Every structure is written in C-alpha cells, then in structure tokens.
Amino acid sequence: GAVVSQHPSRVICKSGTSVKIECRSLDFQATTMFWYRQFPKKSLMLMATSNEGSKATYEQGVEKDKFLINHASLTLSTLTVTSAHPEDSSFYICSASLRRGFSYEQYFGPGTRLTVT
Amino acid sequence: TQLLEQSPQFLSIQEGENLTVYCNSSSVFSSLQWYRQEPGEGPVLLVTVVTGGEVKKLKRLTFQFGDARKDSSLHITAAQPGDTGLYLCADSSYKLIFGSGTRLLVRP
Numbered sequence: 001g002a003v004v005s006q007h008p009s010r011v012i013c014k015s016g017t018s019v020k021i022e023c024r025s026l027d028f029q030a031t032t033m034f035w036y037r038q039f040p041k042k043s044l045m046l047m048a049t050s051n052e053g054s055k056a057t058y059e060q061g062v063e064k065d066k067f068l069i070n071h072a073s074l075t076l077s078t079l080t081v082t083s084a085h086p087e088d089s090s091f092y093i094c095s096a097s098l099r100r101g102f103s104y105e106q107y108f109g110p111g112t113r114l115t116v117t
Numbered sequence: 118t119q120l121l122e123q124s125p126q127f128l129s130i131q132e133g134e135n136l137t138v139y140c141n142s143s144s145v146f147s148s149l150q151w152y153r154q155e156p157g158e159g160p161v162l163l164v165t166v167v168t169g170g171e172v173k174k175l176k177r178l179t180f181q182f183g184d185a186r187k188d189s190s191l192h193i194t195a196a197q198p199g200d201t202g203l204y205l206c207a208d209s210s211y212k213l214i215f216g217s218g219t220r221l222l223v224r225p
C-alpha cells in the first residue's frame with residue numbers, strides 16, 4: 001500500500017514552453033502532497049506544500065507564478081513549470097502524506113526528470 | 118531555520134565492511150526519519166524514531182537517536198552492493214526537512 005506515481009517520468013521541452021507533471025496517490029487519499037526539487041548528487045529541497053482544495057504554500061525563494069501547483073482532488077496534485085528555462089532542468093519529486101500516530105509518513109513518487117533545451 | 122548536516126558526504130567502501138553515517142541538527146527534531154534513495158527514484162522510508170536514546174534495528178541497519186534528540190546515526194554491518202544509495206535523514210513534522218545526504222558506494 002501507499003503507492004505514489006508520477007507522470008511523466010522524463011520530459012524534454014524547449015525554452016519558453018510549459019510542462020505539467022502529475023502526482024497521484026494510487027491507493028490512499030492524501031489531503032497534503034509535497035513537491036521537491038533535487039539537483040544532481042544533492043539532497044531534496046522542498047518547493048511547496050499542496051493542500052487539496054486550497055492554495056499551495058510555497059517555500060521561501062520559490063516563485064509561485066513559475067511553479068504552479070494545483071491539488072484538485074484527494075489523489076492528484078499537479079506541478080506546472082511555466083515558461084521553462086534551462087536552469088529549471090532538474091529532478092522533481094512529489095510525495096503524499098499519511099499520518100501515523102504522532103508522526104507523518106511521506107510516500108514518494110518515482111520522480112520526473114525535466115530537461116529544458 | 119533548522120539545518121541538518123550529514124557526514125560524511127560521500128563514502129566508498131568494500132563489500133563486507135561496516136560503516137556509520139551521522140545526522141546532526143541545529144535544533145531538536147520533531148521526529149527523525151531515515152530514507153534511502155537510489156538514482157532516478159524517489160526516497161524510501163527506512164525508519165522513524167521519536168524518543169531520545171531510541172535504537173531501532175532493521176536487518177543489518179542500526180539506527181540510534183541521540184538522548185537530546187538533536188543527532189542520529191545509522192550503522193550498517195557487512196555492507197552489500199545493494200546498500201549503495203543516497204541516505205537522507207529528515208525532520209518529520211507536518212513537512213519534511215531533509216539533511217544534506219550521504220552518498221554510499223559499496224564496491225563488490
């Protein structure tokens with residue numbers, strides 16, 4: 001149980017275009033999902049918290065108009081990278097949160113490799 | 118802002134050796150989680166520790182949480198090539214704050 005999928009797994013796009021990445025919790029409902037960015041050989045950096053039915057909460061330094069997040073249902077959150085530039089190339093990972101006792105457990109998707117040419 | 122430092126940053130060892138990696142926080146953990154991530158995949162949760170001084174074992178992996186709940190260690194006994202990956206500690210409250218990570222390479 002607690003499986004999270006992402007689509008697409010890899011995407012190449014041209015500068016100036018927009019790309020949408022989907023994150024789905026397959027066998028549970030998640031009121032909260034998270035989006036992370038990871039540079040090569042580095043740790044995960046939290047970009048934003050996605051709450052079902054409300055606006056996303058962005059971490060400091062993350063442009064909300066560039067990284068649009070929509071959490072339309074309890075099983076789906078989307079991240080749209082708008083007007084992509086080569087510096088947006090990265091590994092984007094989502095997670096969905098489950099509360100267990102006093103702590104939360106996050107289940108991660110397999111990630112999406114974005115390359116902007 | 119909480120800072121989580123992991124050491125070493127990179128570790129390359131021979132199969133069969135033992136190793137320990139460390140995670141230190143600038144503030145007390147809400148609860149601490151350890152993850153392992155393989156290249157091109159998302160992190161996978163290994164363990165959650167909550168109580169200071171807690172020790173948990175997962176096969177050849179031993180996790181220890183410091184008494185003051187500001188540090189933790191992960192010890193691997195008789196490392197295998199399948200242990201290769203990025204090990205991440207994280208402070209787990211409502212959201213996760215990840216440490217800087219330790220990349221482990223176990224050579225056959």
